[in-house]
Amino acid sequence: MKAADMFDLKGEVALVTGASSGLGLRFAEVLAANGARVVLVARRAERLRALREKIEAAGGKAATVEADVLDRRAMTQAFDAAEKAFGTVSILVNNAGIAHTDRALDLSEQTWRSVLATNLDAVFFWAQEGARRMVTAGAHGSIINIASVVGFGVSKGIAAYAVAKAGVVQATKALALELASRGVRVNAIAPGWFMTEINEDFLKSEKGQDIKRGIPMGRFGESGDLDGALLLLASKAGRYMTGATILVDGGQVVQLR
Numbered sequence: 411m412k413a414a415d416m417f418d419l420k421g422e423v424a425l426v427t428g429a430s431s432g433l434g435l436r437f438a439e440v441l442a443a444n445g446a447r448v449v450l451v452a453r454r455a456e457r458l459r460a461l462r463e464k465i466e467a468a469g470g471k472a473a474t475v476e477a478d479v480l481d482r483r484a485m486t487q488a489f490d491a492a493e494k495a496f497g498t499v500s501i502l503v504n505n506a507g508i509a510h511t512d513r514a515l516d517l518s519e520q521t522w523r524s525v526l527a528t529n530l531d532a533v534f535f536w537a538q539e540g541a542r543r544m545v546t547a548g549a550h551g552s553i554i555n556i557a558s559v560v561g562f563g564v565s566k567g568i569a570a571y572a573v574a575k576a577g578v579v580q581a582t583k584a585l586a587l588e589l590a591s592r593g594v595r596v597n598a599i600a601p602g603w604f605m606t607e608i609n610e611d612f613l614k615s616e617k618g619q620d621i622k623r624g625i626p627m628g629r630f631g632e633s634g635d636l637d638g639a640l641l642l643l644a645s646k647a648g649r650y651m652t653g654a655t656i657l658v659d660g661g662q663v664v665q666l667r
């Protein structure tokens with residue numbers, strides 16, 4: 411098979427949470443550029459509209475749904491809207507996420523709960539809803555959860571975030587196991603550091619520059635560095651992959667520190 415055919419997403423319907431900025435915005439553009447019709451989900455509707463126009467101007471197809479991933483009703487409405495616009499979602503990218511910088515001794519219960527709710531609970535429930543609909547429609551499907559290198563190792567000031575991301579790696583395996591016989595693959599991508607709105611101030615700080623020097627490849631991730639992993643998991647190229655978490659981190663996790 412030719413590479414272009416292997417990664418072709420024509421006929422697929424993708425839903426990307428957190429498509430209003432950073433990695434999710436790029437995921438949506440890449441999926442659309444490779445033939446998928448894409449449903450863009452986040453709270454900032456204005457940004458989603460701008461992205462939809464950009465995708466359409468490039469010849470792609472997109473729809474927008476303003477939704478908070480914590481709101482279960484908005485979740486079912488988002489899948490309903492996707493089905494109405496394009497049909498059953500066959501690629502779900504669970505990307506929406508938030509961070510925190512509080513040290514463990516200062517971490518409030520509220521911060522702990524909101525980080526876990528957004529970064530882990532919502533990932534599970536959106537995957538559950540997406541998978542139920544894929545199974546009901548008798549469609550194949552690929553669910554891609556966005557984990558992190560800090561699902562494997564930790565640094566200071568990210569306790570809740572790291573616990574949530576480790577949970578995403580395990581949730582990915584648990585869902586993959588139960589859905590493997592139902593035609594739904596569930597995998598994750600664990601990015602290293604990419605400069606986006608979630609961490610821009612921190613990565614530009616002295617501490618951030620220190621982290622950069624410690625990355626074996628000597629740089630943060632750049633726009634486009636996750637495209638390959640995304641397309642592999644979303645397409646026929648990854649058809650025998652499920653339960654996997656692909657690290658894309660410039661070598662960060664493998665080194666002893």
Ligand SMILES: NC(=O)c1ccc[n+]([C@@H]2O[C@H](COP(=O)([O-])OP(=O)(O)OC[C@H]3O[C@@H](n4cnc5c(N)ncnc54)[C@H](OP(=O)(O)O)[C@@H]3O)[C@@H](O)[C@H]2O)c1
Nearest residue numbers: 428430431432433452453454478479506507603604606608
């Ligand atoms: N950047 C990195 O270095 C890095 C590394 C590893 C993993 N990640 C993960 O990659 C994912 C994307 O992060 P990013 O770096 O692209 O950060 P970002 O630019 O801050 O994007 C976060 C996205 O999540 C959405 N979001 C947050 N809370 C939401 C909610 N309650 N409901 C709906 N959408 C919500 C935001 O949209 P609205 O505010 O418009 O709702 C935004 O589109 C996250 O899961 C993050 O943990 C990032």
